[in-house]
Amino acid sequence: MADLFDTGPAPDTAPRPLADRLRPQALSEVIGQQQVLGPEAPLGVMLANGTLGSLILWGPPGVGKTTIARLLARETDLHFTQISAIFTGVPDLRRVFEEARMRRRQGKGTLLFVDEIHRFNKAQQDGFLPHMEDGTILLVGATTENPSFELNAAVLSRAQVLVLDRLSLTDLEHLAQRAEQALGHALPLTGPAREALLEMADGDGRALLNLVEQVAGWKTDHKLDTDALTARLMKRAAQYDKSGDGHYNLISALHKSIRGSDPDAALYWFARMLEAGEDPRFLARRLTRMAVEDIGLADPQAQPVCLDGWQSYERLGSPEGELALAQAVVYLALAPKSNAVYTAYKSARAAARKTGSLPPPKHILNAPTKLMKDQGYGAGYAYDHDAEDGFSGQDYFPEGQPRDAYYIPVERGFERELKKRTDYFAQLRRKRNQP
Structure with a gap:
């Protein structure tokens, strides 16, 4: 039976995107992710011992989650079924499970790849459990969000979480070279422009191949420099979800840089959040919290500096008002640190609850x-x-x-x-x- 949303293979004459043409045909061809694919890494050991179990692949977009799942099915001779939590409802899931049961009766197992699995609600996630337990499916879920927060404990207890990393510049360079071999010619870029192209991809292999495909199609009789490249291409927007991991990871980095008295790192993370579109008011609130939590009475002026910066932002707006918040960032980073009041407050609250x-x-x-x-x-x-x-x-x-x-x-x-x-x-x- 056909997989859900599978429109069948495209005619041989149909143009295929570069990313599709370069899709690895074996796990050994996957660029990067040796921390999960290497001989002594989790997947390498599982495959060597024939003990592949259900998995959750957690990582940013464009790092190979779908490709790895497809190749795992090939390596283990399982039927590959792919669905997306965005488009799949309960009736679709029932049909997928029934098809998997029929295959199993015919002696064929099913690797069910669920993209964006974190978008399924609790009841839908619970629906996978009996089929995982009786062997009807081997579940491989993909998510860009922290599974600890987004997936049921019951699902996590039956699957191993593997963390995939964003591709390094070295990984992206290898991918660009592979693309040039497939295209039959080098990209018309100077060395610095080539580095800029890799940085534009921001660790996303699929994004890089899309950029390479655009550059390869330009008609030019000379190599383009960085200015010419950036004039023709827009930088890929940074991955940042104001309610997801990116949001919490960056505010944690800002908070710990301030606590660690590093004004340069603190300014960097502050700027990263602003560039990603974070609400400056959220940052103003968090800076004030840092003043009372990590500095306290070691510098009684820290809190007023934050409140003044917050008020200045409200009066000036963006972008001028953000400088007042940056001033508060530097002040907090360089202020003497103490959590004595914070610790005393928590101890007093604990004693108050007890007595x-x-x-x-x-x-x-x-x-x-x-x-x-x-x-x-x-x-x-x-x-x-x-x-x-x-x-x-x-x-x-x-x-x-x-x-x-x-x-x-x-x-x-x-x-x-x-x-x-x-x-x-x-x-x-x-x-x-x-x-």
Whole structure:
């Protein structure tokens, strides 16, 4: 039976895109991905031992997910069926499974390749499980999103996740050379222009072959330089999904560069996100969070700098306002770091959840009525302004709860001064509470 969405082979006279003509015919021809295809890598070991199991191929576009799945079916003599989660509904899935059952009764197994598998909902993903378990299908799913977030735990427990990397410039150069051999001539580009072409592909082999095909079709009697190339071609848009992995990976890189006090790397990731179309307001919010989480009272000016930069952006708009945010990025990166308040806050919240029903000690409760006074409210309260050094040293924790120290200032920035104060009050507290 025909695969879903398979329109049959194109006539021999039909033009075929370069990417289709150069599709590898064996796993040994796949460029890159040796971390999964090498002799000691997961797929190499599986194939050598004849123990291929269900797989999830996770990686960016154009790195060979579909090609690898097709070649795995060929290497294991399985029928290859390809579907896309974007176009496939429940009736289509039922038909695929029924066709696979019929093949199995005839002694032929099925490798079901599901492109964009993360787009199936939970119920649809659950529908694969019985057919994976009874051997009706060997599932190979492809996704550009983190499987940990997008796929059911039940599916992940029955499949091995293999991570495919974006192609390196060396990989792309090998692919370009293979394309030139197929075309029968070299690309009309200078060395720097050729490097620029590879960079335009941004790690995507399919995108590179499409660019090569365009360049190869130009009529020119001399080699084109970088300016001529970029004038004729548009740079491929960077892979970036504001709700996907790219978004979270880049904001993580920005956050950790700031935490690591590297203003140059921080500016780079900040610029990468802006170039990809990120909302500057999201960045302003995250910068403010970094100020209170990673810098805190080590530099009390960090938070106002972020808020001022945020307000400046709102008043100026893009692109001028983005400079104010860049200023905040540099300030945060160079500021002394402390998460002492953040850590103290989390510890206090944990203690509050544990002992949340304990009342305050009566000596710090107000007594606006006679009954409350009779109950001891306010009795024994020491007014700190009347105490020596303006400090009474009384215990303000609930009765019966041991005193704990949540806030431990660090010896950096302004918190160095705050540590002197906490040590001073701790010393006075011990002095006041001596018998």
